[in-house]
Amino acid sequence: MDNMSTETGMFSVDNHTLLLIVMAGIATYFTRIGGYLLISGFKRIPPRVESALNAVPAAVLTTLVAPPFFNGGWDIKIAMITALIVGLRFPGLTILAAGWAAVMAARHGFGIGL
Template identity: 60%
Template sequence: MAAYFHTDMVLIILAGAVATFLTRIGGYVLITRMKSIPPRLEAALNAVPAAVLTTLVAPAFFTGGPDVQVAMAAALIASLRLSILPMLFVGWCAVMLMRYALGG
């Protein structure tokens, strides 16, 4: 059991939790104290979801194999016409078919 418990790792996890909490609560406190949100801040806040999605998808696309790349491309194309669940199903089918075809 002692081999799985490292004090350094626990401290890193706790520091990350505290930093995440302070960032979230700080943003909430900052915005609730404003009478109105400036247009530049509103534009920055509107860009956050796209930035987060990019940071999650781009590394997987560029480090994944052809199966992952084809699945992501298929899901992207499907997302232009379908809602989220059918789009996820298209991506899942594409990756499974590619893995079957490539023998992986």
């Protein structure tokens, strides 16, 4: 064991990786608490700020969904379209199960995306 890693049980963590994880946690904490402190300073949220905050969920969802859809294979596209269609009628866990089933059927049933 070298002096640059910490070994615990079945895995070892490099000290630089551990430092990166801690720093990312601290940065995440301060960005969240900073947003709260900024908004709590308003007596009334201005309409433009409220509009921007209302747009955040759609922007985050687009950021997470668009790259895999356009860069992924047909198995990913089929799973996402299936999840979209199921999502119009059913709640979250059902959407997840339908998307998973679609990608597994595409990959293992039809050999798409392997």
